[in-house]
Amino acid sequence: MLINSIKINDQEFVELKDIIYQNSGIMFAENKKYLLENRLSKRLSDLNFTTFKDYIYYLKYDIKKRQELDTLINLVTINETYFLRERGQLDYLISHIVPELIKAGKRSIKIWSAPCSTGEEPYSISILLKNAGLFDKANIEIIATDINSEVVALAKKGEYRQASFRGVPADFMKNFDVQGQSYFIKEELKRHVRFNTGNITTPSIVSMIGKVDVIFCRNVLIYFDMDGKQRTIKNFHNMLTDPGYLCLGHSETLNKISDEFVMKNAGTCIIYLKKQ
Amino acid sequence: MGVKYEIKNGVLTAHINPEHDLEDIQEVAKIVENHGEVILIRVDMHRCSYIQSRFLAGLVSVKKLAMVRKITIELLNVNDHITQVLQSTNLQKLFVLKDDYSSYPLEALCEKFYDTEKAAIVSEYLSANYDDDIKNKLIEIIHAGNPLLVEYALLTMGRAQDYDNIEIYRKELEANEASVKAAAILVLGWVGDTQSKERLYSYLTSKEINVPEAAAASIALLSDDTDSEKLAKYLRDEDARIRVVAIYALSLINDTKAFEYLAEAIKEEKEEQVRIQLAKKIALFKDERAGRILLELLDDGSIPLREAAASGLARKNNGEFTDILVDKVADNDNWVGFFAAKSLAGIEDERVIKKLEGFYDSVEQNVKLAIIEVLGKCKGVDAAFLLSKIEDENEDIRKEALNSLSLMHAPVALTAAMKLYNTDNSWLVRYKAVNIILEQKPLGYDTLLRARLKDETNKYILEHIIGEIGE
Missing domain, CATH: 3.30.750.24 (STAS domain)
Known part of the structure; x- marks a missing residue:
């Protein structure tokens, strides 16, 4: 919010996107210039650079270039997410889903966050469950997977920057230890989350994760074609227990993808229930 | 259909x-x-x-x-x-x-506030097209209270200079979420709410993310003659973060008093990270003493601080320190050398140009690149030196030499570009050559570019040429 964006010119954009492509396989289209400017301006400023050309030379000629390349790839390829994102569903999980499962006699509950990216979603769930005292009432396990092993490694580390705390209430920060510019999730919250690398569209994910009570799969389906969406939802259906809950992103729907779920209006959000 | x-x-x-x-x-x-x-x-x-x-x-x-x-x-x-x-x-x-x-309809645009990448761009779009419909929608969002949306609703109203809703912004100073509070603080600065200034001081020491920085920015915007002195007290705070916030605020006020407080602080400050911030911010002052302070820092024991000082000087050398800076081009820290070379852009002194050319063979690649870049911005540079570099084995050197030639010796650069477009094995150099050809558009340039298309294997160059002249 407070950093002035450094503009990237056409030649710099082409050179930088090639470096990113050669090192990550991810290609930035012309209309994504703003994304590189947004995500990298602060880094350039920290390194005293005022142009992207200078930064490109730093990536090529500095003795710490390998390390900087890792920093660059992390900054530009990790989809930005944040704690308590689309909070309505998280609150519903805490206020209704988990208490109802416990009331129905469940002593062991599994919640799956997929893909988990850098861990903000599963840790948000862990924090809310802890604050509501629900870890004391049942054996609750949060499983978190992502196809990208590097983001899983970052998630396991549990270190976050300010961008991950968009819109969180002030008292939420008590769940973190501050070290310089970094915020580390407290160990007592970390231990409830188990991280894995896995692809949600493949059938092998079903045996890898096993049966789960709740699935959070938000803002991902939109990137799949119809076949990919159907395969993923089929996997989810096979994995969910009865009752089983599926949380999608606020702009996503199962319309024309699956008729094996019932849509439930959960106050400020939508939850899908597996048909029994 | x-x-x-x-x-x-x-x-x-x-x-x-x-x-x-x-x-x-x-x-x-x-x-x-x-x-x-x-x-x-x-x-x-x-x-x-x-x-x-x-x-x-x-x-x-x-x-x-x-x-x-x-x-x-x-x-x-x-x-x-x-x-x-x-x-x-x-x-x-x-x-x-x-x-x-x-x-997009307004509703869908406001939904984009959820998107961390697009939120700021959409906010700018809405503020540029601000009308009663947008205003009412944003107020509705603020009343609904979703912090992710409220943050950008506030920023949009502030960017649109909506002075009619100051009470709303003031109320959001009490928000429970740091992002909303920081947005409200910024907006109060943008709309010039001097009545809130004293209250904003209390946020300077907040532990919340972005809140002190926002307060610093707004206090600077609302400042009068008394604020530099008030802010200077924070330069002695035991918390380094607060000291950095005060440095930021004083640099934004950017008057003589503010400069003097920062100049004093750098003599006393012990923490390297805070000193680096001081060097960076001092470089933003036009005061003639700023350059001398940065120059002294070039001899500091801390390499990051020296680099910050050299970077600052690269932006403010007006010729006064040329003799010292030109010698720093050969500094044992190559980034100090890099920034020192950059500080010489625009110098027309033949002696300096010769010295830069003389250093060339003995310095690291990044400094070589800075020297070539700078020579493209110095009048009186002989094309021969730059031309010799388009034969270099390093592709960045060849590219940079071509660029500098184009700034100082356009016809020579065009001839070189037309040759390199057809012969150079580096796509970076060919891409730069295409740019020069497209800038100068000599007779038959499109035929020249098109003739090689079938042999061109680099997708960026193909996209570039096809985008400009078609297949």
Whole structure:
């Protein structure tokens, strides 16, 4: 919010996107210039650079270039997410889903966050469950997977920057230890989350994760074609227990993808229930 | 099914949805054929989360027609999924991809506040087009209280200089979320609410993310003669973060008093990170003493501090320190050398130019690049030195030399560019050569560029040339 964006010119954009492509396989289209400017301006400023050309030379000629390349790839390829994102569903999980499962006699509950990216979603769930005292009432396990092993490694580390705390209430920060510019999730919250690398569209994910009570799969389906969406939802259906809950992103729907779920209006959000 | 479209001032805008197929896009081609006045086709895809493959094939045929008629095609609001399809089918080079927020209804635009990447751009768009509908919608969002939306609703109203709702901004200073509080603080600064200034001081020491920085920015905007002194007290705070915030605020006030407090602070400050911030911010002052302070810091024991000082000098050398800086080009820290070289841009002293050329062989690659860049900005530089560098084995050196030649010796650069476009084995150099040819557009330039297209293997160069002159 407070950093002035450094503009990237056409030649710099082409050179930088090639470096990113050669090192990550991810290609930035012309209309994504703003994304590189947004995500990298602060880094350039920290390194005293005022142009992207200078930064490109730093990536090529500095003795710490390998390390900087890792920093660059992390900054530009990790989809930005944040704690308590689309909070309505998280609150519903805490206020209704988990208490109802416990009331129905469940002593062991599994919640799956997929893909988990850098861990903000599963840790948000862990924090809310802890604050509501629900870890004391049942054996609750949060499983978190992502196809990208590097983001899983970052998630396991549990270190976050300010961008991950968009819109969180002030008292939420008590769940973190501050070290310089970094915020580390407290160990007592970390231990409830188990991280894995896995692809949600493949059938092998079903045996890898096993049966789960709740699935959070938000803002991902939109990137799949119809076949990919159907395969993923089929996997989810096979994995969910009865009752089983599926949380999608606020702009996503199962319309024309699956008729094996019932849509439930959960106050400020939508939850899908597996048909029994 | 039919494509909805309109033609205005030679611009045909076609509104596409996911169900549109080959026949629908062929209809667009017919419309173009029937309307000779069309000079730009805008295909608005904001409703498309996917597209039919036959539609894509049809789009290519429209592109062919457009090429014949010299019409540009812009694909608007293409989502990531479709962009990936265009990339994987190698079709992206044929089209200009753009975002156009005027396609979206207000409700959908405000939904984009959820998107961390797009929120700021959408906010700027809404503030530029601010009217009562937008204002009422933003107030509605603020009253609904979702912090992610409230943050950008506030920022949008502030950017639009909406002075009528100051009470709303003041109320949000009490928000429970740091992001909302920081937005309210910033907006109060933007709208010049001097009544809130004293209250903003209490946020300077907040532990919340971005809140002290926002307070510093707003206090600076609302400052009068007394604020530098008030802020200077924070330069002695035991918390380094607060000291950095005070440095930031004083640099934004940027008057003589503020400068003197910072100049004093750098003598006393012990923490390296805070000293680096002091050096960076001192460089932003026009005060003539700023350069001398930075110059002294070049001899400090801390390498990051020396680099920050050299970077600051690169932006403010007016010739006063040239003799010292030119010697620093050969500094044992190559980034100090790099910035020192950059500080000499625009110098017309032949002695300095010769010295830079003399250092060239003994310095690291990044310093060599800075020297070549700077020589492109110094009048009186002989083309021979730069020309000798377009034979260098390092592709960046060749590219940079070509660029500097183009700034100082355009005809020489053009001859070199036309040769390197055909012979250089580095795509970076060929890309720069294409840029120079396109800038100067010599007679037959399009034939020259087109002649090599069939042998060109680099996709960026292909996209660049095809985008400019067609296949």
